[in-house]
Amino acid sequence: MFPKKECIAMLLAGGQGSRLYVLTKDVAKPAVPFGGKYRIIDFPLSNCVNSGIDTVGVLTQYQPLELNAYIGNGQPWDFDRLNGGVYILPPYVKGIAGEWYKGTANAIYQNQQFIEQFHPEYVLILSGDHIYKMDYKKMLAFHKEKNADCTIAVIDVPLEEASRFGIMNTMPDDSIYEFEEKPKNPKSTKASMGIYIFNWSKLKQYLDMDEGDRKSSKDFGKDVIPKMMADKQRMFAYGYNGYWKDVGTIESLWQANMDILDCHTSLNLDDPNWKIYSRSPVEPPHFVGKSAKISDSIVTEGCYINGEVSLSIIFRSVEIEKTAFVKGSIIMPGAYIKKGAVVKYAIVAEDAIIEEGAIVGGNPEDYPSCEGWGIAVIGKGVTIKSGQIVKPNEMIEFSL
């Protein structure tokens, strides 16, 4: 009934993204808005379709409703196909028992039946945590060429940062001889990107073994891959060269958004050969009023801008009134910045209202030792009252 596929993708989108705090209170991390008109999950989804991978299972768990509705039948990413498509895979009851996903490997283990339907030779494991563009078919070609059992995509990180990552130590032929998780004295700068290609038959074996191992935390990076390495399976590192950013913290999410405004970064969203697709309602072009002053920013459809906006990312349907001031900030869909309000270096989540004269955040220059400065965050639907002051680094979850 299901067509045979050479390679299918399994996208782990079940995480909470707890370090995004109020931004992931009601929504899974992959559904968090990014870049003016996207959501984080648009990147792995668009990478799949652009790489010619037309069958993707999206594993959801934490707060999936918005994510599920967003993905729908996959049409915006060209996934509404006769053969293939995007499939939402929440945990489900099998027979008399069912359980939540206990870890990244367990999530795949529980969905073996789904994968089996397509009789794939290869399975691509992705996460919905990063902003990047990658041709997975090239990684697959590398995997086949090396006759690998498992290929792990790696990116070079600065040596001083290497101890934050899972580091792969490789031979000249790219085979991995050692894997060190957050090493104090890193032997290489090749960090695992959390993107894996496995031979499905081999992965099945190891998932079965891992499931039976009581001591295992059911995680690819901590359990399955080290076990495969210990058993001397053919493990290879595929070098990736390009923009790749984890957006799991407020700071990194903010910085990745700001990277779009920086013409020196290599994150080019406007590449006609590698479109990033998204689902958004059709709205008229944004309107810029007579008192508006917009510079060094990106603005998308449905907005009404009549205030001053600089170095900012403005999502759809945002209204910024006359005399309002927005700098260095990310204003998510439907937010409303009223007269005289000042928003500096902040993230204002969907439908939040910053009332007249309220002040949110502050310039980093005004905090010389950087102490006390950070990105202010206003949660979804929150109203900041007229004249209220939200300090830099403060996070507001509820209206006063």
Next chain:
Amino acid sequence: MNAMGVLFSNIHDDELKDLTQNRTTASVPYGGRYRLIDFILSNLVNAGIFNVAIITKTNYHSLMDHLETGKAWDLNRKNGGLSIFPPFACNSLKSVYRGKLEALIGIKKFLDNAKEEYIVLSDCNVVCSLDIKDIIDKHISSGADITVVYHSSAQICEHDLVLKLDKNEWVYDISIALKELSAPSNIGLGVYIIKREPLVKIVEDAYAHGYIDFEREYLQKNINSIKICGYENKGYSTAINSISEYYRANMDLLKSVVRKELFYKNGNIYTKVKDTVPAKYGVNANVKNSLIADGTIIEGNVENSIIFRGVKIAEGACVKNSIIMQATSIEKDAQLDYVITDKNVIITEGRILAGVESYPTVISKDSIV
């Protein structure tokens, strides 16, 4: 809804000839990201009408490219959906149709096979937010043979359909304006409601007698024998049948009351999704009172203008009172005032172009100035 739509994509091609050299009136770009047909299509879909036929005549490639399967308007359906009818010579019609009555005989079989009781006949140049469900309800309750949608206007333009109505909103006189006149009048919007089966008989009869023009040879000829009900569209509406009207209709979008009415009142206006990136503003961008589409790169000055998708406005360039269509590039220090540029135009460095409000300069598609 027990109704279907039949649209004519090429009516008014002649009047808009600067913009319809390579396209139908229906596919004339409007409002920074739309095409004229988006309004009537969205109005139909918002009223629950999902069986829509479009009769085309010439230059319909860009229209077909824009519409595709109709998915963007929710018209990609098993039951009904979008049907595009390229012209074909049928029976003894040896050439492409010359008027709406002839156009309709070409789709007679399609009309016979349809199941809907009512037809919404419309041109594609009407920009407004119509509550078509309400119009059909009124048509049914009035017992009219045909309902004509109109709006009141302070002046008459050439080619306008001028209606005279009695106090019960029955139309007793229809005339076609010869020239402009400043007089408050009721102007037909080219949108009609009529029962399907009687329409088919009218079309057959027209074919048998060689009648071509719907307004002249059906409505006017039968003004005393049929019940014509008028439905006034009180909200913002404009029928675009001249370049100056096209210009004015675009500029009207700079008023927030017009935008609210058109795009938010009776449901969404749908259009093809192009997956473009957001608009990007440079460090010296200076934009005031303008509508800016996605995919644009604004580094210069823009005032009172409509900027379409993918347009680049270089630093030092100055665009005022203009309509700049898709992918046009305005280079450094170029100055435009009251200009309409079609798609893919390049205005090279330092060029100065100016029209006037009543007669904007139109630069045709793919030109390099």
